[in-house]
Amino acid sequence: MTETDRPSRLIGYARVSTYGQTLDAQLEQLKAAGCTKTYREKATGVRPDRRELLKLLKYVAAGDVVTVTRIDRLARSTFDLFAIVKQIADAGAQFRSLAEPWADTGTSTGRLMLAVLGGLADVERDLIRTRTAEGRSRAKARGQHMGRPPALTPQQQDEARQRRAEGATLKELARSYNVGISTISRLSI
Numbered sequence: 001m002t003e004t005d006r007p008s009r010l011i012g013y014a015r016v017s018t019y020g021q022t023l024d025a026q027l028e029q030l031k032a033a034g035c036t037k038t039y040r041e042k043a044t045g046v047r048p049d050r051r052e053l054l055k056l057l058k059y060v061a062a063g064d065v066v067t068v069t070r071i072d073r074l075a076r077s078t079f080d081l082f083a084i085v086k087q088i089a090d091a092g093a094q095f096r097s098l099a100e101p102w103a104d105t106g107t108s109t110g111r112l113m114l115a116v117l118g119g120l121a122d123v124e125r126d127l128i129r130t131r132t133a134e135g136r137s138r139a140k141a142r143g144q145h146m147g148r149p150p151a152l153t154p155q156q157q158d159e160a161r162q163r164r165a166e167g168a169t170l171k172e173l174a175r176s177y178n179v180g181i182s183t184i185s186r187l188s189i
Helices: 024-032 051-059 078-090 108-141 154-165 170-177 181-185
Strands: 010-016 037-042 065-068 094-097
Touching (some): 010 024, 010 051, 078 094, 078 108, 154 170
Parallel strands (some): 065 094
């Protein structure tokens, strides 16, 4: 039997955000929809590295149909939704949502919606990039330091430079200030 002769598998994915919530309703709906295997997890939708989702994406093959009860169970943003559904489509599988009939890549309307989602994801990514850059510019204009705070105060940096010039080793200085050797070596001495 070749891969194209293999019957399609209905694969479910169920997720809740917190441990106080239950997966029962989603599991019942997915079973009623014919899903023979369901990946389930309790994890926030914001995290892209959800263990069960990653397993599902490795497992899915051509002809399979990945099913969710609602699209927000799969992703929290248009960008993430598009990326996940694209991975499913790239594997030769289909995606569908029970609550949103338009989100079915097995139909021409669903494929059109995937294309529209791709465009929206691009716009969303550009908007995020623009807002982030504007926020950084405003913070710098206010004199705010961007990034991690320095491990050593300016006075400690001056003192370390002076001690280094007097012959102290990088290791000695790092130990005395309780920092890594690389922190001391980055000081222009």
